[in-house]
Amino acid sequence: MQQVIAVILRELIILKRKFWRYFFSFSIAPLLYFITFGWAGRQSLSPGDMGYSAFLLPGLIAMSAMTNSFALSTEINVARFYWKTFDEIRTAPVADWAYVIGEMAGGMIRGFLAAVIVVIMGLLFRVPLNLSPLLAVSVLLTALVFSALAVSTAMLAKSHADQGMLSSFVITPMAFLCGTFFPVETYPSWLQWLIELLPLTPASHLVRAVAAGQPLPLVSFAYLMVIGAVFIVIAILIIRRTQD
Numbered sequence: 441m442q443q444v445i446a447v448i449l450r451e452l453i454i455l456k457r458k459f460w461r462y463f464f465s466f467s468i469a470p471l472l473y474f475i476t477f478g479w480a481g482r483q484s485l486s487p488g489d490m491g492y493s494a495f496l497l498p499g500l501i502a503m504s505a506m507t508n509s510f511a512l513s514t515e516i517n518v519a520r521f522y523w524k525t526f527d528e529i530r531t532a533p534v535a536d537w538a539y540v541i542g543e544m545a546g547g548m549i550r551g552f553l554a555a556v557i558v559v560i561m562g563l564l565f566r567v568p569l570n571l572s573p574l575l576a577v578s579v580l581l582t583a584l585v586f587s588a589l590a591v592s593t594a595m596l597a598k599s600h601a602d603q604g605m606l607s608s609f610v611i612t613p614m615a616f617l618c619g620t621f622f623p624v625e626t627y628p629s630w631l632q633w634l635i636e637l638l639p640l641t642p643a644s645h646l647v648r649a650v651a652a653g654q655p656l657p658l659v660s661f662a663y664l665m666v667i668g669a670v671f672i673v674i675a676i677l678i679i680r681r682t683q684d
Contacts, residue, residue, distance in 0.1 A: 447542020498648035499620035509551030516594035547587030588671035
């Protein structure tokens with residue numbers, strides 16, 4: 441457990457030193473999306489009420505948790521390619537699972553903070569939102585899944601260019617396809633089943649249901665739990681392979 445805490449403390453120190461930089465990066469994109477789609481698009485998509493904004497906000501919460509948790513992969517690669525702190529950690533008595541869990545915790549903290557900023561933004565815009573412990577659990581579960589994915593992909597990247605390519609192929613399509621801005625049902629039926637398998641889709645379903653005060657969608661919750669566990673195992677195996 442001390443090994444995990446050591447890795448988490450390192451991530452918290454980085455977060456503390458770059459807090460305002462992270463704060464503005466957490467805020468700008470959701471704010472632009474909310475203004476563009478929530479204000480400019482509201483009259484055409486849901487005229488006369490806040491229906492679309494209420495739909496959009498939970499999607500932005502899930503998407504912010506995803507993008508900022510997955511951004512952990514960039515930090516890991518900076519540590520690998522430039523600061524060489526990854527090599528130092530590998531030579532220290534830190535177990536593979538402890539490194540993965542510690543890095544994931546750092547990514548989850550960033551993803552959760554980003555989601556909190558979007559929630560505050562929604563409250564300032566007076567978008568109806570049901571605040572509850574389940575909402576926090578949903579965001580943390582989303583952040584867990586994409587933090588684990590971030591550790592896995594970071595270890596597969598051979599350069600920053602590789603990491604950017606992975607983000608383009610993995611994160612960008614999910615941000616726009618997985619029910620953030622429009623219901624999945626608006627897509628062709630042959631595409632819907634594929635979109636439903638992408639991790640952000642059940643995360644959006646989960647956050648949106650909880651934010652609306654609806655019953656917890658157990659299928660989405662269970663799917664995220666399973667896929668999160670799979671990503672953690674994959675991350676540990678990939679980390680272990682770096683010793684070979």
